Amino acid sequence: MDIIVVGGGWAGCAAAYQAAKAGAHVSLFERTDMLLGTGLAGGIFRNNGRYTAAEEMLAMGGGELFRLMDENARHRNVCFPGQMHASLYDIAKVPAAVYSLLKNAGVELHFQARIVSAILSGARILAVKTPAGQRYAADAFIDATGTAGPTVNCTKYGNGCAMCVLRCPAFGGRLSLSALAGVAEYRAHRGDSAGAFxxxxxxxxxxxxxxxxxxxxxxxxxxxxxxxxxxxxxxxxxxxxxxxxxxxxxxxxxxxxxxxxxxxxxxxxxxxxxxxxxxxxxxxxPYAGGKGNSVRFTAMAPRDDALRVRGTENLLCAGEKAGPLVGHTEAVVTGVLAGFNAVRMCRGENLLTLPRSLATGEAITWVNQQTFRPGGADKKYTFSGSVLLEHLEQRKLISLDTDVITTRTERAGMRNIFA
Known part of the structure; x- marks a missing residue:
């Protein structure tokens, strides 16, 4: 099984690790010289409903990246406005730890490697190409290219390029694998402007x-x-x-x-x-943080609840590419599911949809439904607040009790499914 992941943020790293853990040969292509993307400027996890999501993933056997964050946390149980029991990971140590995890799992890492075209046969991707014309074939592909930037979007919809950690002027702007495969993407709005800061x-x-x-x-x-x-x-x-x-x-x-x-x-x-x-x-x-920041959510891919990109045969998506989901936890959850389903796709097996009796499953399905309702794509969804957390709390799916979370996972038939 050959699987290619495009994009080395939290979602791409989670997808690559999960697929490699399941026995696939995985190649990850990252256009910059570092892993984790906007996660290099982030660092917050386990706050509010993200605690439940992380514990569900651990119970399902797909929580290795959350363990890694825990091991590299600078602070735990931090409270700040609207947020409870947050952990803060060390943004200097975590990238190296993720790199080691992927290398030890056998993931083939390609840095400063932009994917600029896709070779198709109908709705199936056969291979992708770099600017130098190098061709890489695979059985399944995962789009984890995110939705932030490139410079043209930050100029058009923001206050101009502020030179954020994505560093588009140095490494080239983000290119979406879904778009290269001919998929019509969609965007969020804030008032009359596209995306969000x-x-x-x-x-x-x-x-x-x-x-x-x-x-x-x-x-x-x-x-x-x-x-x-x-x-x-x-x-x-x-x-x-x-x-x-x-x-x-x-x-x-x-x-x-x-x-x-x-x-x-x-x-x-x-x-x-x-x-x-x-x-x-x-x-x-960003270096020009007094002026602006990167603009996100300008390129999301239509997908089903198993994270297959609609209109394609062998392309899945994760992270912000899978909809207006905000945060590292959300990226890891969708990344693990995309990596797992890429392996199932290669084996000709039915793809997994997480049950709605779990916070993670309800989030993936409900957000996909809400996104295509009037004004739905203009909302932002996260386990840590706003409309998604309110919805999950109404459905009584948020808990800080690991025994309750584990029991719920077992009843759903998902215990160690990713292990």
Whole structure:
């Protein structure tokens, strides 16, 4: 079984590892020189309903990446506005840990390797090509190229390229495998503009005051009030609608992920320097964080509940490509299922759809239904807040009790299914 994964973010890494674990020969193509994509600027997991999702994946035997995050957590049980019992992974250590996990599983990693075309036979992908004309064939393909950027979208729908961690000017913009296969993708909107701004920036922690640095090291979180005359209202522009609370407009909310993760999509530097503790603050990602951030959700693929891309025979999708799902946890969940189903596809077996008696299964199916209802694609869905968490809570699928989660998984017939 030869499986190709395009995109090395959390979704692509989860898909590649799961497929390799099941015995496939897996090749992962990443257009930059690093794994994890926007996960390099992230770091939050296990907050709110993401705790349930992670524990469900562990109970199903597909939780290796969550164990890895746990092993590299800088802080646990952190609370900040609207979010409870969050863990924060170290953004410097996690990429190397994921790299080792994939290499040890036998995944063939290709860096600085953009996929620019697909060779088709009807609705079936036979092979993909790089700019140099190198051809790579496989039995099944997984599109984990995400929806952030490229530069043209950030210029058209945002405030211009802010040179985020995706680094499109250096490595070339994102190209969607689904689009290369002839699939008509769809996009989200925020008002009259397409997509949504990435939800946070990173500040160099050493550029903050010593007291702020100590607070972050000790508590993992710091809230600094913003004077009313300096406030910026980005609440409706963010991809991460779980943080669309007034507290994020009234305060600078910082999280310690190695750098200081600032929970706002951008904030003018001249205003930031006027806030106590930020006189020498400097952006780490994006470098022009005082101006803007990357624009996401401009290229999602229509798919079924098993994550097969509609209109294709042997292409699956994961992460943001699978719909307006926000977050690392959401990417890992869909990545594991896509990798598992890619192997089933190669074997000629029926693809797995996670049961709706589990939070993960309900999320994948319900979000797919909601997305194609009027205005549904313009909402953002996450286990940690907004409309998805509310829906899962109404269905009583959110729990912090691992025994309850394990029992529910067993009753659903999913215990160790991914193992």
């Amino acid at each position: 990435s939800g946070s920036c990173k500040l160099m922690k050493g550029s903050l005051s010593e007291s702020l640095q100590k607070q972050l090291e000790q508590d993992g979180v710091a809230l600094v009030p913003i004077p009313p005359e300096l406030r910026e209202d980005h609440l409706n522009q963010k991809a991460c609608q779980q943080y669309a609370h007034a507290a994020y407009m009234e305060n600078i909310v910082l999280l310690d992920t190695g750098h200081a993760k600032m929970m706002t999509p951008f904030f003018p530097l001249e205003k930031l320097h006027q806030i106590p503790g930020f006189a020498f603050a400097r952006y780490e990602d």
